[in-house]
Amino acid sequence: MKRTHTCGELRTSDIGTEACLQGWVRFSRDHGGVAFIDLADRYGITQVVFDPEDLSKDADAEALAETMRSFTRESAVSIRGTVRSRVEGTEDERNPTGDVEVLITSAELLGKSDVPPLEVGDQKEGVLPSEDIRMKYRYLDLRRTDMIRTLETRSRFMHFARQYLETQRFLEIETPILGRSTPEGARDYLVPSRVHPGTFYALAQSPQLFKQMLMVGGMDRYYQIARCFRDEDSRKDRQPEFTQLDMEMSFVDEKDIQDVIEGMLAHVWKGLYGKKLETPFRRISYKEAMWSYGSDKPDLRFGLRLNDVTDIAGKADYEIFRRIISKGGIILGIRIEAALAEKIGRNEVDRYIEHAKKVGLGGLTWMRARDGTLDSNIVKYFSPEVIGNLIGKLDIKDGDLLFLFAGPEKATQEGAGQVRLKLAEDLGLIPEGVFEFAWLVDCPLFETDPVSGRLTTFHHPFVKPRSSLDDDNVMGSSFDLVLNGSELGSGSVRINDPEMQRKAFSMLGMSADKIEKDFGFFLEALRYGAPPHGGIALGIDRLIAMITGKETIRDTIAFPKNKRAQSLFDDSPAKVDDDKLEELQILSLAMDDLDDL
RNA sequence: GCCCUGGUAGUGUAGCGGCCUAUCAUGAAGCCCUGUCGAGGCUUCGACCCGGAUUCAAAUUCCGGCCAGGGCGCCA
Structure with a gap:
């Protein structure tokens, strides 16, 4: 049997047709004679009815009833039958398929389900199991309408973003995930090299250097839906691996970059909601944000x-x-x-x-x-x-x-x-469904660490200064996209002069040696006609969480890590066999049998 | 590394020194029921995170651990 319709498809116009539906048994109601099954899939729920009085003569009612008894909750099943109108007065107006039902004539159990450890059907009280239960049985959690809608929104968001960027001459280009560990920034996830024992790749924290080299390489406009990795402690809006919509453009200034983002988000808004997104976004200076809202990511709602x-x-x-x-x-x-x-x-x-x-x-x-x-x-x-x-x-x-x-x-x-x-x-002053985008502009290039007294960057070391690096309180060309009190991304025009870049590194306390070793390849790239360029990266997990009203980005990721950076579905991270470590020439200080060696 | 909150049947919860043989809902199993839609009715089943201490008595208090979430630090 091949399915003819999804579970969200049948309408009164289909009455009289033969249909085969395949999906999951969400709820069943046996009245002793007539019995109902709510058959669900990603697209909706259709009522299937077993009616002994209406079965055609050749149907084996007893066999059919027997099969249906094997249909435990959340089993994957296939049913065939005739689409018919519901008995008058029993239509369900809350459901788009609620005017019809499928009179079952044959059924097959495709995948039996054990008693599910969490409830998939929408509950009136809206109580969810604890997150660790949801994560362990994520495949069941994903069947919930709420998770389906969220991942749908995420997919459609990316679709419209891609669609817009393609019309704006952007090329989607992949950059390496295995790269070099660099001193600045977050702690790296390291990957040992088998071919070069004792050396390590770092998983990309962001494609920053690669996208800049793409600009030197004449790609003009680049974007990527880039997975990034940072080994830092998690928060509700931060986890070890996350997704950025990363882009970079040549021969642009700050406003050009902001215009692209505004255009893209307006296109996405129209596609997702059929609504106009007000652009341009308001600009608020770093100084004003701090004095008026006490935050560099002010909630303007x-x-x-x-x-x-x-x-x-x-x-x-x-x-x-x-x-x-x-x-x-x-x-x-x-x-x-x-x-x-x-x-x-x-x-x-x-x-x-x-x-x-x-x-x-x-x-x-x-x-x-x-x-x-x-x-x-x-x-x-x-x-x-x-x-x-x-x-x-x-x-x-x-x-x-x-x-x-x-x-x-x-x-x-x-x-x-x-x-x-x-x-x-x-005081309940925060309105629902309101999206207050803003650009945080006029940011300082450097900050002084109040503890160590050392100079650190406000954004990152590649931001082009607005004036000489030697000026007191020099401003940067960087800016943040802020939405409802959350930072969604930051962009800037980059330094494209190798000497200025070298000086910026040096001011951050890096020795000439260190600069050469960690960034020599990049500084050299800037010496071969590097165009003025700039770009931005948006945190997609956060953005989707905000537009779908989710408290945590974990609800926007199919298989997220928990607070302690573990995934409960595959139980990682996990120990590996000794022979694998040996092949990599790795000895762990945390190994159980280290004392025996 | 630190701080806060929580951990009770499969799931969500109540109880917070003796009234606990632990509440309620949901679930599961069985029976009844021919128009429900989280169907309904009846019956049954099923739990105090682990270890130590205090006490005549601990799910309840204390100490230590483990687990989960939120936060600080960290996150160029």
């Missing part, structure tokens, strides 16, 4: 902006503020309007103070607006003039609640930004 009140509140006769100001610190304020502020009682304020301490702030100072002035336990230290200025600057009205944060610049911005996010969440 709601207000609660931070305000710099250093000059005003710093004049208060308040010891804590005085001390902070004298050390060069800042004071930021968030105004919570009356309608929302009334939900925050004294106990809630205390919880925010606790939260502030958790996110690296000393605490927070609060005041409530009443009768045209500000009231709180510490208001006596604030002169009428300071209070008047605060009210004026933040446009404070009666009933409003004011939070003040004081401390060193960056820590205070980031801490206040964290409190802002928590406020928005608690």
